[in-house]
Amino acid sequence: xxxxxxxxxxxxxxxxxxxxxxxxxxxxxxxxxxxxxxxxxxxxxxxxxxxxxxxxxxxxxxxxxxxxxxxxxxxxxxxxxxxxxxxxxxxxxxxxxxxxxxxxxxxxxxxxxxxxxxxxxxxxxxxxxxxxxxxxxxxxxxxxxxxxxxxxxxxxxxxxxxxxxxxxxxxxxxxxxxxxxxxxxxxxxxxxxxxxxxxxxxxxxxxxxxxxxxxxxxxxxxxxxxxxxxxxxxxxxxxxxxxxxxxxxxxxxxxxxxxxxxxxxxxxxxxxxxxxxxxxxxxxxxxxxxxxxxxxxxxxxxxxxxxxxxxxx
Amino acid sequence: xxxxxxxxxxxxxxxxxxxxxxxxxxxxxxxxxxxxxxxxxxxxxxxxxxxxxxxxxxxxxxxxxxxxxxxxxxxxxxxxxxxxxxxxxxxxxxxxxxxxxxxxxxxxxxxxxxxxxxxxxxxxxxxxxxxxxxxxxxxxxxxxxxxxxxxxxxxxxxxxxxxxxxxxxxxxxxxxxxxxxxxxxxxxxxxxxxxxxxxxxxxxxxxxxxxxxxxxxxxxxxxxxxxxxxxxxxxxxxxxxxxxxxxxxxxxxxxxxxxxxxxxxxxxxxxxxxxxxxxxxxxxxxxxxxxxxxxxxxxxxxxxxxxxxxxxxxxxxxxxxxxxxxxxxxxxxxxxxxxxxxxxxxxxxxxxxxxxxxxxxxxxxxxxxxxxxxxxxxxxxxxxxxxxxxxxxxxxxxxxxxxxxxxxxxxxxxxxxxxxxxxxxxxxxxxxxxxxxxx
Numbered sequence: 150x151x152x153x154x155x156x157x158x159x160x161x162x163x164x165x166x167x168x169x170x171x172x173x174x175x176x177x178x179x180x181x182x183x184x185x186x187x188x189x190x191x192x193x194x195x196x197x198x199x200x201x202x203x204x205x206x207x208x209x210x211x212x213x214x215x216x217x218x219x220x221x222x223x224x225x226x227x228x229x230x231x232x233x234x235x236x237x238x239x240x241x242x243x244x245x246x247x248x249x250x251x252x253x254x255x256x257x258x259x260x261x262x263x264x265x266x267x268x269x270x271x272x273x274x275x276x277x278x279x280x281x282x283x284x285x286x287x288x289x290x291x292x293x294x295x296x297x298x299x300x301x302x303x304x305x306x307x308x309x310x311x312x313x314x315x316x317x318x319x320x321x322x323x324x325x326x327x328x329x330x331x332x333x334x335x336x337x338x339x340x341x342x343x344x345x346x347x348x349x350x351x352x353x354x355x356x357x358x359x360x361x362x363x364x365x366x367x368x369x370x371x372x373x374x375x376x377x378x379x380x381x382x383x384x385x386x387x388x389x390x391x392x393x394x395x396x397x398x399x400x401x402x403x404x405x406x407x408x409x410x411x412x413x414x415x416x417x418x419x420x421x422x423x424x425x426x427x428x429x430x431x432x433x434x435x436x437x438x439x440x441x442x443x444x445x446x447x448x449x450x451x452x453x454x455x456x457x458x459x460x461x462x
Numbered sequence: 463x464x465x466x467x468x469x470x471x472x473x474x475x476x477x478x479x480x481x482x483x484x485x486x487x488x489x490x491x492x493x494x495x496x497x498x499x500x501x502x503x504x505x506x507x508x509x510x511x512x513x514x515x516x517x518x519x520x521x522x523x524x525x526x527x528x529x530x531x532x533x534x535x536x537x538x539x540x541x542x543x544x545x546x547x548x549x550x551x552x553x554x555x556x557x558x559x560x561x562x563x564x565x566x567x568x569x570x571x572x573x574x575x576x577x578x579x580x581x582x583x584x585x586x587x588x589x590x591x592x593x594x595x596x597x598x599x600x601x602x603x604x605x606x607x608x609x610x611x612x613x614x615x616x617x618x619x620x621x622x623x624x625x626x627x628x629x630x631x632x633x634x635x636x637x638x639x640x641x642x643x644x645x646x647x648x649x650x651x652x653x654x655x656x657x658x659x660x661x662x663x664x665x666x667x668x669x670x671x672x673x674x675x676x677x678x679x680x681x682x683x684x685x686x687x688x689x690x691x692x693x694x695x696x697x698x699x700x701x702x703x704x705x706x707x708x709x710x711x712x713x714x715x716x717x718x719x720x721x722x723x724x725x726x727x728x729x730x731x732x733x734x735x736x737x738x739x740x741x742x743x744x745x746x747x748x749x750x751x752x753x754x755x756x757x758x759x760x761x762x763x764x765x766x767x768x769x770x771x772x773x774x775x776x777x778x779x780x781x782x783x784x785x786x787x788x789x790x791x792x793x794x795x796x797x798x799x800x801x802x803x804x805x806x807x808x809x810x811x812x813x814x815x816x817x818x819x820x821x822x823x824x825x826x827x828x829x830x831x832x833x834x835x836x837x838x839x840x841x842x843x844x845x846x847x848x849x850x851x852x853x854x855x856x857x858x859x860x861x862x863x864x865x866x867x868x869x870x871x872x873x874x875x876x877x878x879x880x881x882x883x884x885x886x887x888x889x890x891x892x893x894x895x896x897x898x899x900x901x
Contacts, residue, residue, distance in 0.1 A: 168684075168688055168689065171684065171688065172681070172684055175680050175681075175684060176680075176681075179678060179680050271501075272501070275501050275505070279509075280500050280501050280502070280505030280506065280508075280509055281505070281506055281509055281731070282506040282702075282705075282731050282734070282735045283735075284734050284735050284737060286737055291709055291712065291713050291737075291739060292712060292713060292739075293713065293714070293715060298715070304687075304688070304713075304714055304715060306713045308713070375677075378706075378709065379677060379702055379705065379706055379709075379735065380702070380705055380734075380735025380736075382503070382505070382506055382701075382702060382735075383501070383502055383503045383505055384503040384675045384677060384701060384702040387503060387675055387677065388677055391677070391678065418681070419680060419681045419684070422681035422682070422685075423681050423684055423685055423689075426681070426685075430671070431645075431669065431670060431671040432645045432671035432672060432673045434673075434678070434681055435673045435678075
């Protein structure tokens with residue numbers, strides 16, 4: 150047992166350092182994909198203090214809409230725009246039907262409301278578009294860079310690199326939106342106190358509609374990338390569970406935290422699975438991600454970049 | 463007050479008359495509670511099977527029923543969720559006071575949960591190509607049927623196929639065979655067989671569990687593709703897991719032609735979403751693929767021609783659709799066998815179990831049913847609820863399943879003693895006295 154946990158993995162790393170690098174890079178790339186989902190959670194939490202459990206369902210619904218329109222013969226770019234508009238329309242509906250009547254309620258009430266939205270959206274999406282798998286090919290090959298592999302022995306996947314670029318682009322745009330715009334600054338105020346924000350003239354309805362729209366569009370990006378990796382199907386909604394440890398680790402209010410959290414979780418779970426998985430019966434990566442997140446919680450309950458909450462009594 | 467009592471009495475009498483009429487009507491039909499999943503993460507597998515079942519039942523009724531007795535069914539959607547599956551079973555197991563005759567859960571988890579319940583309800587549980595393998599021992603599991611094949615038979619037949627690819631089973635010595643499996647009761651089923659075969663033939667057996675639903679498998683395939691490099695990899699996946707396995711194998715440079723999916727990792731829903739990565743992927747089946755059989759033509763004419771199809775017409779002939787037809791054919795043949803003994807009546811579950819134990823689907827009988835060459839003949843007996851059958855391997859060419867291999871029979875000399883020993887342990891654990899009048 151001691152050998153399997155404390156000796157063999159390190160000998161393996163020492164003997165095949167290139168393979169370790171490969172595992173690490175693959176983990177980082179996977180982490181970027183988790184971050185993409187986590188971003189949707191962060192945007193809504195940052196602006197409204199609502200933990201939106203429906204983010205996974207939004208990813209699925211957005212991807213189903215995109216691929217459904219494309220299959221109906223709509224031009225893919227037009228499908229993309231129409232899907233984004235559908236997500237904006239969805240945000241309007243959520244604000245009007247679900248959020249507005251709940252202003253100034255406890256966060257747990259909002260959380261339960263998003264649970265309801267999750268089930269509704271899962272069922273509604275499948276009712277409209279069906280439960281079958283839909284293929285989605287966006288033209289990015291899911292294969293290694295063979296020149297790099299021949300030269301260095303490192304297998305880096307083209308699709309993973311493309312996803313990382315898309316994710317980085319989104320982060321830059323979102324970071325700019327939250328820090329440089331008037332709306333971005335208003336978001337913090339709304340998150341802190343709904344009533345106070347309303348009293349100083351911040352349009353709560355508009356802010357909520359904007360953040361749910363942005364989260365929907367981020368969900369669309371995540372849905373397209375994950376959908377072209379796995380096929381667009383119900384299982385996409387479950388990727389939300391891969392984002393949770395990322396959020397715990399990175400903090401619920403930090404966009405850079407979501408990215409860094411994704412990278413740590415992605416690389417950590419891959420290394421653990423490859424080097425320690427066998428000694429523990431295999432398939433440890435899912436729960437290992439949560440263990441890493443919980444360990445971080447012990448030392449930084451607010452996450453790596455989360456805001457430290459000080460309440461006076 | 464008197465008037466009120468009178469009115470209530472009349473209403474109650476009308477209710478009793480209606481329910482008795484319903485009972486009388488229902489008793490003329492054979493009722494089947496149908497558990498389905500057309501939503502949720504495993505819907506892509508559940509939808510074509512559900513469509514195939516319904517189409518076949520409609521076809522049977524459109525052809526005059528089974529010896530004149532019509533089939534009746536209610537469905538319950540359970541989303542491949544075991545507790546909801548059990549709840550569904552309890553909700554629809556009977557109709558108008560008439561108990562269903564058989565249930566086909568299409569889930570190993572639900573099968574395990576329903577074994578004692580169906581026994582208590584006097585109903586047949588047919589887990590075709592899934593479920594509890596040791597239930598093939600009819601002496602212990604009198605009401606459970608696993609025909610035409612089980613996971614253990616499948617694992618041994620695939621091993622035989624692999625042996626054939628390298629010049630014989632004796633050449634397996636020193637080779638590496640990996641199993642990438644859904645980390646559930648279902649996925650773990652073939653492990654005892656492969657361990658036994660590994661000991662017998664001297665190949666190294668490597669196990670790689672994948673957690674539900676199998677969205678992320680990068681580390682698994684890094685180990686396979688870059689570290690252990692097995693000569694062949696068997697996949698026991700379901701739902702999104704299979705296509706992810708194929709894609710990750712390709713992404714890491716592991717040859718897709720070395721992958722062999724089991725029959726639940728063998729449908730168009732597994733290969734199409736993986737796109738070009740799945741070209742060359744191989745998978746098992748205990749029946750052939752396509753719709754060039756008389757039964758398919760009849761279904762298209764009588765069911766779809768009448769505008770009564772249960773889904774998209776293009777699905778007719780796909781792998782999982784055809785799997786449902788196998789299920790339907792065995793079921794109706796069991797009804798016919800029971801009717802030979804009990805008369806052309808709406809038989810009950812216990813009579814159906816007798817019928818199942820006397821199913822004899824010969825080549826000529828399969829031809830009569832419009833399925834000549836579709837599957838190997840099948841004979842179920844009292845002791846052997848699996849029967850004896852074979853599988854074949856197809857290859858995906860990017861659009862269709864092609865190049866069917868020859869038929870490979872399981873190594874029953876290995877699996878049958880394991881089945882009997884496991885069933886005996888179950889019998890002991892549950893205080894069951896095995897039937898002694900089976901031989």
